[in-house]
Structures are given as C-alpha cells and as structure tokens.
Amino acid sequence: MAKHNNVAQEKDANIQVIVRCREAPSRAIRSGSSVVVPPVYGQDVKIGGTPSIARSFHFDGVFGPKATQENVYDKVVSPILHEVMQGYNCTIFAYGQTGTGKTYTMEGDLENGSSSGNTPMAGMIPRTLYNLFYALDKQSAEYYVRVSYVELYNEELRDLLVGTDANAFESTGGSLKVFDSGTDKGVVIQGLEEKIVMNAREAVGLLQQGAMRRKVASTRCNDASSRSHAIFTITVFIRERAVTVEGEDIVKLGKLNLVDLAGSENIGRSGAQDMRAREAGSINKSLLVLGRVITALVEKNSHVPYRESKLTYIIKDSLGGRTRTCMIATISTAADNIEETVKTLQYASQAKGIRNRPVANKKVSKSEIVHDMQLQMEQLRRDLDAARDGSGFYMKFNEYVENTTI
Numbered sequence: 001m002a003k004h005n006n007v008a009q010e011k012d013a014n015i016q017v018i019v020r021c022r023e024a025p026s027r028a029i030r031s032g033s034s035v036v037v038p039p040v041y042g043q044d045v046k047i048g049g050t051p052s053i054a055r056s057f058h059f060d061g062v063f064g065p066k067a068t069q070e071n072v073y074d075k076v077v078s079p080i081l082h083e084v085m086q087g088y089n090c091t092i093f094a095y096g097q098t099g100t101g102k103t104y105t106m107e108g109d110l111e112n113g114s115s116s117g118n119t120p121m122a123g124m125i126p127r128t129l130y131n132l133f134y135a136l137d138k139q140s141a142e143y144y145v146r147v148s149y150v151e152l153y154n155e156e157l158r159d160l161l162v163g164t165d166a167n168a169f170e171s172t173g174g175s176l177k178v179f180d181s182g183t184d185k186g187v188v189i190q191g192l193e194e195k196i197v198m199n200a201r202e203a204v205g206l207l208q209q210g211a212m213r214r215k216v217a218s219t220r221c222n223d224a225s226s227r228s229h230a231i232f233t234i235t236v237f238i239r240e241r242a243v244t245v246e247g248e249d250i251v252k253l254g255k256l257n258l259v260d261l262a263g264s265e266n267i268g269r270s271g272a273q274d275m276r277a278r279e280a281g282s283i284n285k286s287l288l289v290l291g292r293v294i295t296a297l298v299e300k301n302s303h304v305p306y307r308e309s310k311l312t313y314i315i316k317d318s319l320g321g322r323t324r325t326c327m328i329a330t331i332s333t334a335a336d337n338i339e340e341t342v343k344t345l346q347y348a349s350q351a352k353g354i355r356n357r358p359v360a361n362k363k364v365s366k367s368e369i370v371h372d373m374q375l376q377m378e379q380l381r382r383d384l385d386a387a388r389d390g391s392g393f394y395m396k397f398n399e400y401v402e403n404t405t406i
C-alpha cells in the first residue's frame with residue numbers, strides 16, 4: 001500500500017516548558033508572597049523570602065496571575081494546534097501541586113456556555129476544539145475528527161466517554177489494556193472508544209460528560225482534589241488536494257493529547273490516609289516514574305523506565321519520542337506552598353532538558369484508513385465475543401508476549 005512521506009524538515013526540539021502562576025487560594029496563609037512572577041507574561045520566576053531558598057528560574061514562558069485563559073491559549077496552544085493541523089502529534093500536559101490550576105487551565109469552566117470555546121473561563125481543551133473546527137471550516141477542508149478521554153486512577157484505566165452516568169462508568173474499570181502496537185501508532189489503549197465528532201459543541205459536550213465522571217476525592221489541600229490523571233485526545237484527519245499515483249485521495253493525520261495530571265504534592269502534607277493513601281501512593285508512583293523518566297532522558301541513560309508506570313508508558317512518545325511536547329507547570333503565589341512550588345519549578349526545569357524529534361505522521365490514502373477502521377471493528381467484535389465468554393479480551397499472540405510486563 002502506498003505511503004507518502006512529508007517533506008517538512010524534522011529537527012530535534014526541546015520540550016517547551018511554560019509556568020502558570022495563580023493567586024494564592026483564600027485558605028492559604030497570606031504571609032506575603034515569596035514568588036515573584038510577571039503580572040501577565042514573562043520568562044522568569046523569582047523565589048524570595050529567606051536567603052536559603054532565594055533563586056530564580058528561567059522558562060520558555062511564565063504567565064502571572066493576571067494572565068487570562070485567552071493569553072495562555074494564544075501564546076502556547078494556538079501554535080501547537082497549527083502543528084497538529086500540519087500532521088504532527090503533539091502533547092500538552094499540566095503538572096503541579098493540587099489546587100494550582102491544572103484542571104482550570106486544561107478544561108476551565110465547562111458550564112456557562114464554554115462549548116462556544118471563547119467564553120473568558122473556557123480552558124485549553126474547549127478553546128482548541130472551537131479553533132480546530134473554525135480553522136477546518138475556513139479551509140473548506142474535508143475532514144473528520146475523533147476524540148477520546150481516558151482516566152488513569154490507581155494504575156487502572158477507565159474510559160470517560162463510555163456509559164451514560166457515573167455508575168456505568170464505574171463498571172468499565174479494568175477493561176482497557178495498554179500495549180505497544182509495534183507500528184507507527186506506537187503505544188495504544190485497547191478498547192478505548194474514539195468518538196467521531198461533527199463540531200466543537202458536540203466535542204465539548206463529551207468533555208463535559210467525561211469530566212463529570214472523573215474521580216474526585218477531598219483532601220485537606222483542596223476540597224475537590226482530583227486524584228487521577230486524565231488524557232483527552234483529539235485526532236484529526238484532513239483530506240489533501242494531492243492524490244496518489246493510483247488516483248486515490250491522500251489524508252493527513254494529526255493528534256493532540258491534552259493531559260491533566262493528578263496533584264503532585266506528597267501524602268504527608270495533604271493528610272491522605274487509608275484509601276486516599278493508596279490513591280495518593282499510586283499517583284506518586286506514576287509521578288515518581290515520570291520524574292525518573294525525565295532524569296534518565298536528560299542524563300541520556302541507555303535505559304528509560306517508561307514501562308514502570310502506565311502513565312509514562314502511555315505518554316512514552318511525548319517524552320524523548322517523535323511528538324512535539326509542552327509542559328505547563330502550575331504554581332501558586334502562596335507563601336506556605338513554597339516548598340512544593342520550588343519542587344515543581346525544579347521538576348519543570350529538568351524537563352526542559354528533554355529533546356524530542358518531532359516527525360510528521362505519514363500521509364495515508366483513504367483506502368488505508370478504511371482498512372484500519374475495518375481492523376478496529378474486527379478487534380472490537382473479538383473483544384465483545386471474549387467479554388461475552390468471560391474470557392477477557394482478544395490480543396494477538398505476539399502482542400501478548402511482548403506486553404505481559406504492563
């Protein structure tokens with residue numbers, strides 16, 4: 001089958017690291033801010049207070065408390081969406097202590113008409129969806145868009161777009177498996193539904209439903225603290241004017257992963273106990289492994305422990321791979337959060353050293369996409385048969401052998 005290489009120049013690119021700083025939440029002890037950031041936009045964060053902690057950090061961009069969702073979208077996400085539409089895979093992930101604005105940045109306020117994507121509180125996902133469909137319609141392109149939304153909670157994957165209510169969602173736990181396809185697709189989540197969406201409103205509707213299903217638990221740091229990682233993925237297929245020598249249409253494929261990580265604070269401080277401790281334990285496991293993966297990549301170690309957590313396995317290609325990646329590290333100005341803030345900034349600084357080699361996806365012909373969809377339907381049919389028999393899910397033998405460690 002004919003494949004069509006892009007002529008776009010591919011070169012190494014460091015992970016882009018952005019910091020967003022929010023005003024201290026009302027419950028924080030207001031003993032004067034120790035974090036100095038620009039009011040709207042700059043590149044430096046200064047930590048003040050006592051001389052022992054005084055230092056400054058430099059990033060690709062720093063947004064202060066006065067920066068709006070629109071500011072962040074325009075400077076950071078809009079150029080990334082452009083890359084996606086050129087046929088690249090891109091990832092944006094939000095990392096930081098609980099309550100510092102990861103979900104606010106990624107989703108924003110999903111009520112109050114944010115499905116239009118341009119209300120002041122709309123986060124990066126609704127804005128991306130709105131701008132994607134606007135750009136596609138403006139180009140009069142022939143396209144189709146799929147979205148998926150998955151949660152990783154206690155090292156278990158759950159499809160946030162399946163079922164109609166929270167209970168139905170609970171019952172899907174454990175049915176998703178992650179494995180390396182060994183093809184251009186890289187690591188895939190088997191059984192995860194990808195829904196075709198016709199417009200931004202429909203896509204944001206799915207995001208809203210999924211967000212409601214997301215597991216939340218209360219901790220002392222934040223009353224509605226999210227204890228899970230969530231990945232919202234947008235895949236776009238755009239028909240190109242060119243055709244293959246066989247006279248077939250060519251389709252360009254781009255993908256954007258928007259990752260909202262769980263809070264990075266430690267268990268002791270958040271007061272997590274029992275069930276919560278288990279949750280916090282596995283959250284820390286994923287984030288710990290993420291830290292180790294970052295260190296291994298920066299130090300150019302021969303072994304990178306991607307497989308030690310599901311999170312790092314799933315986002316493997318975004319860390320040292322062929323994906324263009326951006327980390328948004330969220331912090332607050334609260335003086336009593338200073339230790340966590342410094343940890344987040346150190347983590348983010350280290351991540352700046354990761355080099356990816358973004359490569360545009362191979363363009364494919366329409367018949368290849370149809371073939372791919374047929375394979376997916378076949379896979380789903382086998383999964384269904386296996387589920388009916390109570391015998392698990394279907395996997396090719398070689399994939400099973402290669403992936404029994406995860």
Ligand SMILES: Nc1ncnc2c1ncn2[C@@H]1O[C@H](COP(=O)(O)OP(=O)(O)OP(=O)(O)O)[C@@H](O)[C@H]1O
Binds near residue numbers: 103225264330
């Ligand atoms: N930049 C901001 N401007 C205004 N409000 C904000 C900002 N960032 C966060 N908030 C508000 O602070 C609260 C906590 O934010 P959010 O839930 O996004 O934190 P989080 O980092 O996702 O926490 P968790 O790790 O618990 O998921 C929310 O009520 C949110 O609306």
